[in-house]
Amino acid sequence: MCGIIGCIGHDDETVDVLLNGLSNLEYRGYDSAGIALKQDGIDIRKREGELDELRRSVRRDSDSLAGSFGIGHTRWSTHGPPSDENSHPHSDSLGRVAVVHNGIIENYQAIRDELRSEGIPFTSDTDSEVVPHLIARNLEQGADAEEAVRAAVDRLEGSYALAVIVQGTDKIFATRSDSPLVLGIGDGACYLASDVPAFLDYTRDVVYLDDDEFVTLTEDDWSITDLNGDPVRKTVQTVDWTAEETGKSGYDHFMLKEIFEQPTSLRQCLSGRVDELDRRITVEELDDLGEPDVVQFVACGTSYHAALYGAELLRDAGINARAYLASEYATSPAPVSPETLVVGVTQSGETADTLSALREARNRGADTLALTNVVGSTAARECKHVLYIRAGPEIGVAATKTFSSQLVSLNLLVEHITGRAQVDQSREFLSALRDLPNDLQHVLDESNAREIVDEYADKDAYFFIGRGLNYPVALEGALKFKEITYEHAEGFAAGELKHGPLALVTENTPVFAVVTGDGEQARKTLGNIKEVEARGAPVIVVTDGESEAERYADHVLEIPSVHERTAPMLANVQLQLVSYYMAEQLSRAIDKPRNLAKSVTVE
CATH class of the missing domain: 3.40.50.10490 (Glucose-6-phosphate isomerase like protein; domain 1)
Known part of the structure; x- marks a missing residue:
C-alpha cells in the first residue's frame, strides 16, 4: 500500500515537491506521513494523521527546514497502529540514515532480535525500522553508503520498495521487490515514487523498475544496476496522463469525478477496437493469443467482480471458465495445462495477491494475460499477454470507472477468444458497444x-x-x-x-x-x-x-x-x-x- 516519493535537483523547492508528491499519493495510505531532507545532516518531520498534520508541522519550521534532496512517505498501517513513532521515514539511533518503505519485511522479527541483542534500540512497532539500523551497522563496519544499503537489502525477505538517504552522501538509493517503484526523469531533476501521479507536475518521462534493480540518483545523473552492481539498460517511456487528469476538476470528490468520466473512459477503451460496418472487434494486443481450452480468472475486490462477469460470458459461449479469488488461488492453485489461460484482472497491475497467483500459474505452465489499466505495471511486464483497459488515471480509492472499463475489456477478450468477432458477431452487440458511452451518459444525466x-x-x-x-x-x-x-x-x-x-x-x-x-x-x-x-x-x-x-x-x-x-x-x-x-x-x-x-x- 503506502506511498513513496523522492526527489533530487530541486534545491530550495524540495519540501514543496515532496509534500505535493505525498498529496498525489494519499490514495495509497493516509494513516500518517513524513519527509526526510538532506541538509548538513538529515532532518526528519513526520506526523500521525492525514497529510495536513505534516503540512502544519512543516509550516511551523519553514525557516529552518530545507534541503537539496529528500524522501517522503504516506502510510497505510501494517505493523503497529498509526502514531508519530510508527510513521516513516525511519532512522538509525544517530540519525545518519533515513528510510521509507512500502511492503512487508517477513523476516523483520529475526533481524530485530539480532540487532537488539547488540544493544541497538528500537522506537517503533514497524517492520521497516530494521532497515536503517542494518544500514547503520554496515556503515560502522567500514562499508561505504552504497555498499551498506546493498548489504542491508540482501538480508531482507518479503516485499519492499525502499528509498534511502545517508548522511555524508549526496545520493538517493532505492530498490524494489514485489512492490512498485518508478523513476521520473525531469529537466535537471530526478524523482522516485510508488506511482506516476506523484511527480506528474514535473515530468511525464518515466522508467519502470523491475524487481531486484538498484537505483542511484544524484543531482545530475541516474543509474540502474542489478543487485550485483552490473548495469541494467532501461527504456525511458512517456506516460499519456497529464497532471490535470489527476486533479478533481471542480468536483467535490475524485470518486464523483471518476463516475462522471465513465463515458469518456469507455470511448477510450473501445477506440480502434470495434468496427461495426465490418462486424469486427480487433484487439491488436491479443494477436499472438492462442485458443485456450480453459480460462481461469484471478482477481481481488472489485476486479474479482469483473472476473465473475467475464467468466459468465465465456461459459455462455461454451468455454470452460471460472473466476478465483487471487489470494486463494496463490496458495491453492487450480490444475493448469499449456492450453490454460490465466487472466489476472488488476486495475493497478501491482496487486500483490494477483501477482502471486499469476506467478504460480506461470510456474505451473499456464499462459498468462494481464487485464490492467497501468502501462508498465508489474503485471503488464510479467505476463506473456496484456490487454489495457484504457480508463485513464483513477485516484479515488473506491474503483468506479476502472470497473466499467474492465467489463468492456472483458467483452473484447471474450469475443477474441471465441472467434465470434471474426465470424458471425451480430450487428446488434457491436451497436450496443458503440452506443454504450452515450447510454451511460444518459443514466448519469437522468x-x-x-x-x-x-x-x-x-x-x-x-x-x-x-x-x-x-x-x-x-x-x-x-x-x-x-x-x-x-x-x-x-x-x-x-x-x-x-x-x-x-x-x-x-x-x-x-x-x-x-x-x-x-x-x-x-x-x-x-x-x-x-x-x-x-x-x-x-x-x-x-x-x-x-x-x-x-x-x-x-x-x-x-x-x-x-x-x-x-x-x-x-x-x-x-x-x-x-x-x-x-x-x-x-x-x-x-x-x-x-x-x-x-x-x-x-x-
Whole structure:
C-alpha cells in the first residue's frame, strides 16, 4: 500500500515537491506521513494523521527546514497502529540514515532480535525500522553508503520498495521487490515514487523498475544496476496522463469525478477496437493469443467482480471458465495445462495477491494475460499477454470507472477468444458497444439516486441481489456501499436469499434488486423480490422496464433498454451513485475510506 516519493535537483523547492508528491499519493495510505531532507545532516518531520498534520508541522519550521534532496512517505498501517513513532521515514539511533518503505519485511522479527541483542534500540512497532539500523551497522563496519544499503537489502525477505538517504552522501538509493517503484526523469531533476501521479507536475518521462534493480540518483545523473552492481539498460517511456487528469476538476470528490468520466473512459477503451460496418472487434494486443481450452480468472475486490462477469460470458459461449479469488488461488492453485489461460484482472497491475497467483500459474505452465489499466505495471511486464483497459488515471480509492472499463475489456477478450468477432458477431452487440458511452451518459444525466438515499439512511443493513450477469453487479454494488458509507451491505445471487440471508430481512433492510431484460432470470428475480416484500423490506429496483419490475418496487432506478451484456454496466452506474450520495449524506471520507488504500501491494 503506502506511498513513496523522492526527489533530487530541486534545491530550495524540495519540501514543496515532496509534500505535493505525498498529496498525489494519499490514495495509497493516509494513516500518517513524513519527509526526510538532506541538509548538513538529515532532518526528519513526520506526523500521525492525514497529510495536513505534516503540512502544519512543516509550516511551523519553514525557516529552518530545507534541503537539496529528500524522501517522503504516506502510510497505510501494517505493523503497529498509526502514531508519530510508527510513521516513516525511519532512522538509525544517530540519525545518519533515513528510510521509507512500502511492503512487508517477513523476516523483520529475526533481524530485530539480532540487532537488539547488540544493544541497538528500537522506537517503533514497524517492520521497516530494521532497515536503517542494518544500514547503520554496515556503515560502522567500514562499508561505504552504497555498499551498506546493498548489504542491508540482501538480508531482507518479503516485499519492499525502499528509498534511502545517508548522511555524508549526496545520493538517493532505492530498490524494489514485489512492490512498485518508478523513476521520473525531469529537466535537471530526478524523482522516485510508488506511482506516476506523484511527480506528474514535473515530468511525464518515466522508467519502470523491475524487481531486484538498484537505483542511484544524484543531482545530475541516474543509474540502474542489478543487485550485483552490473548495469541494467532501461527504456525511458512517456506516460499519456497529464497532471490535470489527476486533479478533481471542480468536483467535490475524485470518486464523483471518476463516475462522471465513465463515458469518456469507455470511448477510450473501445477506440480502434470495434468496427461495426465490418462486424469486427480487433484487439491488436491479443494477436499472438492462442485458443485456450480453459480460462481461469484471478482477481481481488472489485476486479474479482469483473472476473465473475467475464467468466459468465465465456461459459455462455461454451468455454470452460471460472473466476478465483487471487489470494486463494496463490496458495491453492487450480490444475493448469499449456492450453490454460490465466487472466489476472488488476486495475493497478501491482496487486500483490494477483501477482502471486499469476506467478504460480506461470510456474505451473499456464499462459498468462494481464487485464490492467497501468502501462508498465508489474503485471503488464510479467505476463506473456496484456490487454489495457484504457480508463485513464483513477485516484479515488473506491474503483468506479476502472470497473466499467474492465467489463468492456472483458467483452473484447471474450469475443477474441471465441472467434465470434471474426465470424458471425451480430450487428446488434457491436451497436450496443458503440452506443454504450452515450447510454451511460444518459443514466448519469437522468439518475434520481440522490433523491432515493434520503429515505434509506440509517437502516440496519442493505442487501443487493441479481442473477446471471447482474450477480457480479450486485456484489459490486454492496462492496461500493460498504467501502464508502461504512454501513453493513451484502450482495447475493438473488436465489440464495431464501437459503439463509432471508432471516435477516426486516423493514429496516432495504433490498436493491438488479433486474434487466424479460427472460427467465428476470422472472425468477421478481419472485425473489416478492419474497423480501412479504417480510416488509423496502425494495429499490434497478431496471430497464422490460420485466415490469417497477410494479413491485418502492423506488425505481431506471436504465435504458439495451443489450443483455451492456445492461449490467448501466445498472452498476446507478448503484455507484447510490453509494456516493449516501456516503455524502453521512459525511464520510469518500475518497479516503477508513482502513483502505487504492493499490493493495501486500498479501
